[in-house]
Amino acid sequence: xxxxxxxxxxxxxxxxxxxxxxxxxxxxxxxxxxxxxxxxxxxxxxxxxxxxxxxxxxxxxxxxxxxxxxxxxxxxxxxxxxxxxxxxxxxxxxxxxxxxxxxxxxxxxxxxxxxxxxxxxxxxxxxxxxxxxxxxxxxxx
Numbered sequence: 001x002x003x004x005x006x007x008x009x010x011x012x013x014x015x016x017x018x019x020x021x022x023x024x025x026x027x028x029x030x031x032x033x034x035x036x037x038x039x040x041x042x043x044x045x046x047x048x049x050x051x052x053x054x055x056x057x058x059x060x061x062x063x064x065x066x067x068x069x070x071x072x073x074x075x076x077x078x079x080x081x082x083x084x085x086x087x088x089x090x091x092x093x094x095x096x097x098x099x100x101x102x103x104x105x106x107x108x109x110x111x112x113x114x115x116x117x118x119x120x121x122x123x124x125x126x127x128x129x130x131x132x133x134x135x136x137x138x139x140x141x
Contacts, residue, residue, distance in 0.1 A: 004078040007031050008041050012074065012125055013132065015051060016066045021059035041078065048077035066129060072120035084116060085109040 014030050015022040024042065028035040042060060045051045050069060051060045062069070087105055091098030 004041060004044075005075050007033065007038075008045060008074050008078045009071070009125070009128065011038065011041060012045070012050065012062070012066075012069065013129055015060050016062055016125065016129060022061070023059050027060075044077050044080075045074075048073065050074065050077055065126075067124055067126040069125040070121050071123045071125075071128075072117050074125070075117075075120055084113050 010031050011027050014027055018026070020026055024035040024038050027042070028038040031038060042051060042053075046053070046060075049063050050073065052063050053060050085105075087102050087109070091101055093099050
């Protein structure tokens, strides 16, 4: 698994909570990556209507309240067509296991994906931000 999901959450928390301009440079510095990579992530978040940037204005802002952005939406934004678990495509067709393994694994993997989506749908960006403040024993970051 790649780290786009964690980086996207990090970027959204930064955008939500910073008192500075949330530019690609600032996001990249906070996330610990390069601005080019952050622009790819912010492009996906913009396409999913989670953030916006205004013409002639630096930085990004959230499109909707942090209380209504779920982790499921963020995951879907950065992994729109990605399967959590992929089936291998070349099992031997004459093998008694190989010719049936996909039939057994697909519904199991589909259930895992649904369970994950349901779980991610119950946690919001706001809740993560609350956890972040709580973890610092501080009301400011």
